[in-house]
Amino acid sequence: xxxxxxxxxxxxxxxxxxxxxxxxxxxxxxxRVVDEARRLRRLSWCVTVVVVSDxxxxxxxxxxxxxxxxxxxxxxxxxxxxxxxxxxxxLLLTSHWTFSMMNTMVMNTQDASxxxxxxxxxxxPYSLLGPQVAQVASWIPAQGLVYITPLPLFxxxxxxxxxxxxxxxxxxxxxxxxxxxxGNNTKHSGIDYNQLxxxxxxxxxxxxxxxxANWDEVTSQVEARRSFIATVxxxxxxxxxxxxxxxxxxxxxxxxxxxxxxxxxxQWQSLYYPLANEVWATILVTTILTCLVILMIDxxxxxxxxxxxxxxxxxxxxxxxxxxxxxxxxxxxxxRSNPVLVAAWLVFAFIVATAYRxxxxxxxxxxxxxPRPETVEQLVKAVDRATIExxxxxxxxxxxxxxxxxxxxxxxxxxxxxxVIDGYNDALKIKSSHLGSRQYLELMIAQHFSKIDGSAPLYxxxxxxxxxxxxxxxxxxxxxxxxxxxxxxxxxxxxxxxxWRMRCCLTLSARVVQDSERN
Numbered sequence: 001x002x003x004x005x006x007x008x009x010x011x012x013x014x015x016x017x018x019x020x021x022x023x024x025x026x027x028x029x030x031x032r033v034v035d036e037a038r039r040l041r042r043l044s045w046c047v048t049v050v051v052v053s054d055x056x057x058x059x060x061x062x063x064x065x066x067x068x069x070x071x072x073x074x075x076x077x078x079x080x081x082x083x084x085x086x087x088x089x090x091l092l093l094t095s096h097w098t099f100s101m102m103n104t105m106v107m108n109t110q111d112a113s114x115x116x117x118x119x120x121x122x123x124x125p126y127s128l129l130g131p132q133v134a135q136v137a138s139w140i141p142a143q144g145l146v147y148i149t150p151l152p153l154f155x156x157x158x159x160x161x162x163x164x165x166x167x168x169x170x171x172x173x174x175x176x177x178x179x180x181x182x183g184n185n186t187k188h189s190g191i192d193y194n195q196l197x198x199x200x201x202x203x204x205x206x207x208x209x210x211x212x213a214n215w216d217e218v219t220s221q222v223e224a225r226r227s228f229i230a231t232v233x234x235x236x237x238x239x240x241x242x243x244x245x246x247x248x249x250x251x252x253x254x255x256x257x258x259x260x261x262x263x264x265x266x267q268w269q270s271l272y273y274p275l276a277n278e279v280w281a282t283i284l285v286t287t288i289l290t291c292l293v294i295l296m297i298d299x300x301x302x303x304x305x306x307x308x309x310x311x312x313x314x315x316x317x318x319x320x321x322x323x324x325x326x327x328x329x330x331x332x333x334x335x336r337s338n339p340v341l342v343a344a345w346l347v348f349a350f351i352v353a354t355a356y357r358x359x360x361x362x363x364x365x366x367x368x369x370x371p372r373p374e375t376v377e378q379l380v381k382a383v384d385r386a387t388i389e390x391x392x393x394x395x396x397x398x399x400x401x402x403x404x405x406x407x408x409x410x411x412x413x414x415x416x417x418x419x420v421i422d423g424y425n426d427a428l429k430i431k432s433s434h435l436g437s438r439q440y441l442e443l444m445i446a447q448h449f450s451k452i453d454g455s456a457p458l459y460x461x462x463x464x465x466x467x468x469x470x471x472x473x474x475x476x477x478x479x480x481x482x483x484x485x486x487x488x489x490x491x492x493x494x495x496x497x498x499x500w501r502m503r504c505c506l507t508l509s510a511r512v513v514q515d516s517e518r519n
Contacts, residue, residue, distance in 0.1 A: 012040045018058050030061055034069035041076060048077040056088060063096035074479040077154050078104040086110075086119065090133045093123040097225060100125055102479050103154050107139070116141060120153065126161045126205075158480040161205035168196065169210050169218040169227040174443050175504040177232045192472075194500040195250075195491055196231045202487050215391035219244060225475045229484070233437075233470040240394050245478060246471040248485035250492045254464035255395065257379055257386065258424065258441040259433035261459050262370040274359035283352055287323065290345050291315050297341070323349045374462040379433060380409045387418035387426060388435040395435070410465070420444050424458055435465065443508060 014033045018026055041047045049072065053059055059080065066072055080099070084092065089106050093099045099106070100123045110117040118139040125131050136155070137147045170177045176192040188209070200207050210227055212218045219234075221227040222244050233251050234240065272280070294315050322345065373382040388395060392414065399411030414435070418426070423434030424444065434441070441460045450456045471488075474481060491497055 012037065016058070018053075018055055026058075027061060027065070030058075030065050031069065034062075034065050034071050038069055038071045041071065041073075046075070048079060050079045050081065052081045054083045056084065056092065059092060060096065063098040067096075067098050070477055072098065072102050073477045074103055074482055076103065078102060080104065080106045081108075082106065083109050086121075089119075089121050093121065093133050094131070099123060100131075101157070103157075105136070105153055110138075120145075122151070122153075122155060124155070125157060126164050128162055130162075130164070158203070158483045161203050164205055165208045166200070166205040166229075167208050167210050167221075167227045168229050168231045169212050169221050170230065170232045171212055171215060171218055173232050173440060175439060175501070175508055189504070191497065191500045191504050192231050192233060194504075195488070195497060196229075198491060198496070199484065199487055203483065215389065216393075218391075219473050222473050222475055228474065228478070228480070230473040232472070234391070234473050235466075235468040235470045237394050237398050237468075239397055240473075244473045245476050245481065247474055247481065248488045248492075249469040249471045250488050250497055251470045252467075253437045253439075253470040254467045255435060256438045256441060256460055256464055257376075257433045257435050258427070258445065258458055258460045259373065259379075259383065260427045261457055262372050263457075270363070271360070274356055274363050283323075286348065287319060290341070291319050293341060294319070319345065322346060323352065325349075325353055372459065373433075376406050376410065376463060376465050379461065380406055380413065382431065383413065383433045384431045385415050386410060386413045386433045386435055387415045387423035389419060390417045392416045392435060421448060424449060428457060438464075439505075443505075446509070 014037065016026065016029045016033055037049065041049070051059070051062055053062070059082070072078060078098070080092075082089070086108070089108055093104075093106060098104065104122070106121045107118050108121070110119050119135055120137040120139065121133055121135050123131070123133050127134075134151065135148055136151050136153060137145055137149075139145050170188075170192070172179050173190075175190055177188065177190040178193075180187050180189070196207060210221055212221065218227075218230050218232070222230050229247070233253050234246070235253055235255065236246055236249065275283075291312075295312055373379045379386070393416045396411050396414045396416055399407040399414065402408055402411070418434070420434055420436060420440070421444065423432070426432045427434060438460055445456050445458045445460070449458050472484075474484070
């Protein structure tokens with residue numbers, strides 16, 4: 001960067017020397033110029049960038065550098081002034097995203113005649129004739145600007161795709177995106193697919209779903225601009241914004257967790273639970289005191305009159321036996337010296353036994369299950385790991401870097417790359433949970449883990465891990481973002497997205513009921 005001038009009236013002037021310099025030095029200077037120009041562009045709401053060069057290599061480097069440095073958005077107008085031939089201009093405009101897709105116009109000198117003439121060209125990626133380079137106007141100093149076509153100098157390129165094929169990426173994620181069939185017979189459905197179909201009708205394009213092996217490939221094709229949109233809801237996370245942009249937010253997709261319901265395992269302690277600890281202690285103390293009093297009365301009779309002589313073991317057997325509902329079997333039953341004590345004990349044993357049997361029946365009929373985790377804090381303490389599908393690597397990075405101790409602990413427990421079915425199966429076997437959006441988790445439970453009576457061994461926690469808005473990933477500074485945002489906002493405000501959600505959920509619920517009845 002040889003010189004820089006920032007004028008008070010809002011004009012920035014930068015110069016990059018190309019001749020006689022090493023290519024790496026030129027690239028470094030161009031990178032600094034792009035960064036500085038981007039800072040100026042972000043300070044103003046209306047910017048026109050003018051590039052003057054006759055060097056095709058420099059123009060190519062500028063196209064790549066401006067794309068990498070995020071210099072341009074659709075609201076930014078780019079004017080390239082050069083002396084390249086018409087053939088060179090056509091090659092330049094069709095070879096680079098910056099010139100072909102962005103709001104770019106090229107002006108060159110035409111030396112075919114002695115009259116100085118300038119041609120004005122734009123690239124139209126979508127038109128009735130397909131992608132084409134069109135000369136919009138010419139400029140002659142004596143006559144001024146003369147329009148050749150009805151197109152404006154900076155035409156809108158994405159209001160009509162003229163039926164062209166638009167590449168998108170997606171993977172099955174019910175109820176947002178679902179597929180049936182294979183190969184050429186593949187059919188798509190779901191909430192997001194309905195929205196995509198509506199956009200295709202409004203903007204007049206044909207949907208072409210690029211094959212994707214996993215969720216990383218879904219977004220990586222968007223980053224590489226092979227895919228225009230990833231048409232499945234993605235939660236807006238700060239670390240994801242470093243890789244791609246988002247359309248206008250249109251859904252609320254909080255991250256939740258699903259895990260196995262606590263169960264009651266058969267164990268001998270079940271006989272102990274019907275009565276409280278204080279009641280058991282009172283029964284024990286009363287039993288011991290009753291045995292001691294009977295023995296003391298019997299011993300006193302032996303000393304005074306020579307009668308009695310009941311053995312201690314027999315007393316314990318009689319007292320405990322009556323407590324357990326047995327009749328008198330020993331010498332205690334024929335003793336007439338302690339009828340009041342025996343009667344009181346029998347009443348006590350009857351009351352205790354009746355209360356115990358009633359509570360035992362109630363506990364077996366309506367068992368009290370252990371408390372289940374419903375919050376993030378409880379989840380972290382209850383499980384040894386938390387699984388999530390491959391797209392969850394962004395969540396793991398986000399939680400691991402969080403200042404919250406709970407989120408940091410959850411990030412360490414997360415295992416990325418586990419399918420929801422495998423994650424749920426693990427939750428039924430070990431202390432594990434699976435993370436995902438609430439609708440998706442509940443739908444998978446209903447489809448794959450519900451019993452005939454409608455119950456399921458799994459549940460979705462009441463508390464959200466993070467409340468988040470979601471939208472579709474698109475490339476950074478995509479020039480068609482304003483058009484998509486306009487119609488997505490209209491769809492959301494009209495209630496169509498919620499209508500499609502309700503309809504898809506009802507369809508899936510009816511399908512689950514039919515499958516359960518068939519099985």
